Amino acid sequence: MLEVRSDTGEGRRRQFNDDVQSVTTSTQVESSTPPSNALTMSCTEFMGLDQATKQAVTTEVIAGNRTIVNPNNTSLAVVLAEAMCTHEPNSTVNTALGGPPA
16 A cells, blocks of 8 residues: 655654754763864874864864854864865865965
8 A cells, every 4th residue: 555645844854953963962072182283283193183182173273263164063173174184184174174374
């Protein structure tokens, strides 16, 4: 038998929002102090760091609206920096996140 559903999308949106919240809360990392060279750190050095230090570096870099990433999106900044640094290892984390050359 064929079942016809008239889903307006509200249920899917609610499930998506629940899933995003679940991922966001389950991927929290412990905080760390950013290294003194956070604003000038090379992508090569960044890629060798642990997650907590990567988070600290990107949080420092996006603070003060210096980049294209909103300062409240620290998790996005880490993912974006990792992706950009993979493709441009000779860049700095700051420029990888859309900031001015340091």
